[in-house]
Amino acid sequence: MKNPLQQLMPQILQHRGMWRGTYRHINTDGNIIDEHKSQVECVFPESGPVVYTQRNQFTWDDGRTFNVEFDGTIRNQKIFWDTPTFSGFGWQASPHIFLLELERKDEPGACFYESIVMGASGTSRARTWHWFKNGKCFKRTLCDENLV
Numbered sequence: 001m002k003n004p005l006q007q008l009m010p011q012i013l014q015h016r017g018m019w020r021g022t023y024r025h026i027n028t029d030g031n032i033i034d035e036h037k038s039q040v041e042c043v044f045p046e047s048g049p050v051v052y053t054q055r056n057q058f059t060w061d062d063g064r065t066f067n068v069e070f071d072g073t074i075r076n077q078k079i080f081w082d083t084p085t086f087s088g089f090g091w092q093a094s095p096h097i098f099l100l101e102l103e104r105k106d107e108p109g110a111c112f113y114e115s116i117v118m119g120a121s122g123t124s125r126a127r128t129w130h131w132f133k134n135g136k137c138f139k140r141t142l143c144d145e146n147l148v
Contacts, residue, residue, distance in 0.1 A: 003044045004074055005051050009092035012052075012079075014122050015042045021145030023058070028137060036060045040145065049073050096120070109134045112141075123147040
């Protein structure tokens with residue numbers, strides 16, 4: 001059985017593989033409030049209810065690390081996530097743009113809207129998150145990643 005995303009949003013499969021890059025969190029004044037290296041693995045299982053698995057490893061210059069893995073399923077023609085820290089959905093907006101709307105469970109009143117833009121080569125992508133709390137933007141996350 002093929003992953004249903006092959007029919008529903010085939011361009012998302014271009015994100016398969018291991019991506020390395022840098023996450024930069026900035027406040028609304030444009031100041032960096034956090035920066036760390038990332039390794040993000042995107043997997044698209046061929047069978048079962050899970051259509052997408054993401055494994056993240058983050059590393060800071062001071063030696064801290066954080067690892068997390070989460071799965072996505074199909075709901076209402078979108079990829080849906082429900083993890084201990086967030087819930088929400090994502091969809092393919094165009095051949096090069098994937099959009100997400102996610103509510104934070106670990107930060108009451110906070111949510112973020114993410115765009116993932118794939119470069120024409122398929123080996124470079126840029127991610128932008130706009131974080132809101134109680135309806136007001138309070139930070140942004142900028143990610144530059146390359147396929148390894």
